Amino acid sequence: MAERHHPDDRDVDAAFEAIVARWDDESTEGSAPEHDQLPRPLDAPPRRPTQSTGDVRLPPARSEGPRTPDVPWRVDPTNSVADALLRGDDDPGEGDADEGYSPPPPQPLPPPTDRLFWGGLLGLALGVLGLLWLAIARPDVGRWATVLVVGLLVGGFVCVVVRQPRDRDDDPSNGAVV
Secondary structure: OOOOOOOOHHHHHHHHHHHHHOOOOOOOOOOOOOHHHOOOOOOOOOOOOOOOOOOOOOOOOOOOOOOOOOOOOOOOOOOOHHHHHHOOOOOOOOOOOOOOOOOOOOOOOOOOOOHHHHHHHHHHHHHHHHHHHHHHOOOOOOHHHHHHHHHHHHHHHHHHHHHOOOOOOOOOOOOOOO
8 A cells, every 4th residue: 555645844834834924915816826836935946756656647737827716606796685685676664455464453351350360360470479489488488388379370270271262263264374
């Protein structure tokens, strides 16, 4: 099995110094230089392979001038996606009358005489607050407080379940149709 040929440390250091020296320069070609086009130090002769390549044929050296790169992902800098998004065909204030969905107005709160609604609301709210109070502030309170708080939670849940309608609407649609 053939061994890999690693470049000399001097060549790597020289190539790195050349990259650092050109770091802030703007590229006139718009693309990264090819490996063959890296500048060599003035005192170093061109490298030649030190090992036999055997049956491997090396590609001929490039003698063509610099080519213009084909970069399909670049776009015109004067035209951006943000311009296309911000430029709207329609005025935001106007819209088609038939477009969009306007939900029905919300149902009003039940009257103050609906005991199941207010019992469920107060039972669930005070039950949760009571559990927090028992867990954080008063863990050593007697058993009666724990029973009262759990009773509020269970009673509130039962009020909410009992208040639900017994049957659903006879509306055959399953919601908004697009």
